[in-house]
Amino acid sequence: MAYRDYVAIIPGKLYQGSAPPEGGELHALGFDVVVLTAEEYQPNYFPGVQAIHAPFDDSFNLKQGLRGAVPAARLVAAAVRAGGRVLVTCHMGLNRSGLVTALALWELGAGTGAQVVEQVKAARRFALNNPIFANWLRTLPLREAGAVRKAARAKLTARRAAEVL
Numbered sequence: 001m002a003y004r005d006y007v008a009i010i011p012g013k014l015y016q017g018s019a020p021p022e023g024g025e026l027h028a029l030g031f032d033v034v035v036l037t038a039e040e041y042q043p044n045y046f047p048g049v050q051a052i053h054a055p056f057d058d059s060f061n062l063k064q065g066l067r068g069a070v071p072a073a074r075l076v077a078a079a080v081r082a083g084g085r086v087l088v089t090c091h092m093g094l095n096r097s098g099l100v101t102a103l104a105l106w107e108l109g110a111g112t113g114a115q116v117v118e119q120v121k122a123a124r125r126f127a128l129n130n131p132i133f134a135n136w137l138r139t140l141p142l143r144e145a146g147a148v149r150k151a152a153r154a155k156l157t158a159r160r161a162a163e164v165l
Contacts, residue, residue: 003029006087007123009101013080016101016124018093024048032084035072037096052076058095060132065099073103080108098127102137113140 003025006017019041020026026034027048036042039055052075056068072088079086088104090096098120105116117137120127128134 005093006089009105009120009123010080013085014076014101014104015085015087016093016097016120016127017087017089018097019091020046020087020089022046026087030085031087033076033079033086035076035086035088035097035100037068037072037089037100038091041091050079054100056096058090058130060130062132062136065096065133066136069096069099069103072100073107076100076104077107080104093124094127095130095133098124099130099133099137102128106137106140106143109143112142113137116140 003017003020006015006020008014009016015031019036019038020034022043022045024047026046031049033050033052034046035052035054037054037056039057042053042055044051052072054068054072054075056065059065076086076088088097088101102113102116102120105111105119106113110116110119114137117128117134128137
């Protein structure tokens with residue numbers, strides 16, 4: 001049976017779905033990267049596809065969830081920027097994959113937290129039904145492209161100025 005439980009978030013680039021089957025099917029479907037967020041499902045056999053293991057629990061512990069989701073979202077955003085076709089998964093394809101997908105969209109500058117939540121939910125209706133994840137995401141402001149680099153650069157410039165004075 002063919003794996004079909006995924007939806008396009010950014011067609012041709014970013015997809016969200018449930019736990020995929022091991023084997024070469026994802027490569028045959030054109031995926032370059034698969035992100036596995038379900039703690040209970042961490043297979044290793046995806047020939048031709050880079051597997052990113054970012055397991056975390058679908059619980060009401062936001063801190064624990066973000067520890068897994070934030071680094072995974074940054075990797076997803078980098079892969080999308082590099083032209084990769086990425087599938088973000090969890091057991092049911094709803095909360096953990098939704099959190100990583102929404103954070104990746106935010107990292108890519110696709111909108112505020114509330115906007116990226118709605119974008120994910122529009123593509124996968126029951127996604128992000130964990131209120132802890134969804135409510136936290138909704139608090140994120142619009143991300144300015146390169147904001148992290150600009151802040152680091154400003155800090156470095158201020159330190160150099162202080163050293164000169």
